[in-house]
Amino acid sequence: VKIEVFSRVLRTSITSLLEGGEDAVEKNLPEFTKMVCHGEHTYLYSQVLMHILAQETKGGSNIRRLCQELQKSANEKGLDLFKMYSEMNPPPVDLIRVPAFLDLLIEALFKPTSRVNPEHKQKYVYVLAYAASVTETYKKGQRKNINRDELKPTTQALEKVQGICAENKSSSDLIADIATLFMNIKFPVIAFGILKWVDYTVSDASYFKLNTDHTPLHLVLIDEIVTNHVLLHQKALDLLVRIFESSFEELDVLVQLELKKTVLDRIVHLFSRGFVIPVVTYIRKCLDKQDTDISLIRHFVTEVLDVIAPPYTPEFMQLFLPLLENKAITGSIILEDGKDPVSEFISFYEITNIINQQQHTQVRVEE
Amino acid sequence: MATGDTALWLHNKLGSTDDLWSGATICSQLTKSRLVNIQACYHALQPHVKVKLMLSFLHIPRRNVEQWKLELEDILLTAAHDSDQWVSMVADILRPFPATGTLNLGLDESNGVFAEVNADLNKVVKRSSNVRMLPLECQFLNKTALVAATGVHPQPVKHFALKRKPKSAILRAELLQKSSEVANNKKNN
Numbered sequence: 001v002k003i004e005v006f007s008r009v010l011r012t013s014i015t016s017l018l019e020g021g022e023d024a025v026e027k028n029l030p031e032f033t034k035m036v037c038h039g040e041h042t043y044l045y046s047q048v049l050m051h052i053l054a055q056e057t058k059g060g061s062n063i064r065r066l067c068q069e070l071q072k073s074a075n076e077k078g079l080d081l082f083k084m085y086s087e088m089n090p091p092p093v094d095l096i097r098v099p100a101f102l103d104l105l106i107e108a109l110f111k112p113t114s115r116v117n118p119e120h121k122q123k124y125v126y127v128l129a130y131a132a133s134v135t136e137t138y139k140k141g142q143r144k145n146i147n148r149d150e151l152k153p154t155t156q157a158l159e160k161v162q163g164i165c166a167e168n169k170s171s172s173d174l175i176a177d178i179a180t181l182f183m184n185i186k187f188p189v190i191a192f193g194i195l196k197w198v199d200y201t202v203s204d205a206s207y208f209k210l211n212t213d214h215t216p217l218h219l220v221l222i223d224e225i226v227t228n229h230v231l232l233h234q235k236a237l238d239l240l241v242r243i244f245e246s247s248f249e250e251l252d253v254l255v256q257l258e259l260k261k262t263v264l265d266r267i268v269h270l271f272s273r274g275f276v277i278p279v280v281t282y283i284r285k286c287l288d289k290q291d292t293d294i295s296l297i298r299h300f301v302t303e304v305l306d307v308i309a310p311p312y313t314p315e316f317m318q319l320f321l322p323l324l325e326n327k328a329i330t331g332s333i334i335l336e337d338g339k340d341p342v343s344e345f346i347s348f349y350e351i352t353n354i355i356n357q358q359q360h361t362q363v364r365v366e367e
Numbered sequence: 368m369a370t371g372d373t374a375l376w377l378h379n380k381l382g383s384t385d386d387l388w389s390g391a392t393i394c395s396q397l398t399k400s401r402l403v404n405i406q407a408c409y410h411a412l413q414p415h416v417k418v419k420l421m422l423s424f425l426h427i428p429r430r431n432v433e434q435w436k437l438e439l440e441d442i443l444l445t446a447a448h449d450s451d452q453w454v455s456m457v458a459d460i461l462r463p464f465p466a467t468g469t470l471n472l473g474l475d476e477s478n479g480v481f482a483e484v485n486a487d488l489n490k491v492v493k494r495s496s497n498v499r500m501l502p503l504e505c506q507f508l509n510k511t512a513l514v515a516a517t518g519v520h521p522q523p524v525k526h527f528a529l530k531r532k533p534k535s536a537i538l539r540a541e542l543l544q545k546s547s548e549v550a551n552n553k554k555n556n
Contacts, residue, residue, distance in 0.1 A: 003456055007481065007484045011487055011488055014488055014491070018495040022500055037388075039418075040387060040419070041387070041419075041422060041453055041457050044422065044460060045457070045460070048460050048470055048472065049484070053492050056492050058492070059496035061501060061502050061516070061517045062495050062498050062499075063492055065501060068502060097508075099503035099504045099507075102504060131508075132509050133508075135511060135516075136515075150511060175545055176546060176549040176550045177546075178543060178546035179543060179547065182543070188506060188508060189507045192506055220539065231505060232506060235506070265535060268534075268535070269533050269535040274523045274525075276524075276526040303533065303534070306531070307529055307530060307531055308528070308529065308530065309527065309528040309529070310527070311527070313524065313525075313526045315526070316526040
């Protein structure tokens, strides 16, 4: 491939990724990666071009994200040309703000089986807190100011929470620490760590077998993370979906269903906190695949209708409506007089449609 | 090894056009004298072999790069004037690498196609500031640091009104209550 041809194809791809945003990236990333990773030279060329573009203050962070996604997928393919990017003479805080590196530190601190030398632990905590909290101001490429105001509180909070998590207490002992955990979960880096810790803890085969509480404490921590951190919503949903789809073969069938309802309540919480479209899309997928007990989908629908009120966006109504119109799901909760939440939602949808059509006709008549 | 042999050796090692990620495979066999030989036969190599050879520099241990700095720079200098555009481009990107371990990000003036694509994309990037595809490390950043890195975030779309809090709210309150009871008991005992 000639460099001119490659450059133009690259230009078209990057343009469509940037114009399409997050959705386009998810959909087109495999193809984009394949093209860029065609050869070591095309990869190098593309990364250099994108690094230059990422220096633009307006919108540059979108490109930075593309570089990272590209690097991640290339890495997964076993292609290795990354060392020098961490050495590309970046400004100090950016040097350690490398997601793969931060992830490694979190892993070392919050994985229950991890055994870190106490001396190293202190350093890990410091570096993490530094990356999370320090801000710098630059003028014409020169660093003018370093603000470390939040470094100390972040470090102390991280130390405290890491200490609690590392003790591997049982839920009944852990309950005394809940207030402390809730307070410190406000730091994103700590929320990230706790989420990882919860992930490992509940993925242990015996966790749900031994935990007899109606709602295991670790799942409530996910609620708290979701409440505080919009940027962790996707990660939280991924984890909840994984738990929801586990088979729990060792548990009694009824206990399994109860447990899954409890997990669904967490997903409803996530929904109520604004992660609407991804959550409903997932439940729709469950319905389409026909591998989910219908009573669980009914539970989701009931809980959602219990908390929401109009006005609704058209996008949400379109996505949610098929769940309500499915007789197997809502047949048993619809009342004849239409005074039930399902019928009320459907009539709201219909009325909105009629009004929209009328407005549309009116505009055309006026024209 | 004579220069003819060096060229043959390189073509055997890097001649395949199926595997375009083979830069790392030869760097363990590079030596100072071999680099001198390569420089001598460089004009006779095929363009893709030239490109792969230069990319192998990135995989050489830093200590060796420092020792072979002059030889590596000589090859890059010759390559920068190559008539094949991939060869000259890669040479241009790697120019500061032997001396500093960094890549050249100032390519704009030297290359027409690159400058054109870069200028076009720069406009797209500026327009994309409302896309908010956040870099992955943003998940870790405190609020102040996040705003400093990527600006203020727009409010998410409100898809509905909330008439009451979900069940999770009661659960949270109960748990906090229980937590303070347990904590008090521990203090008293």
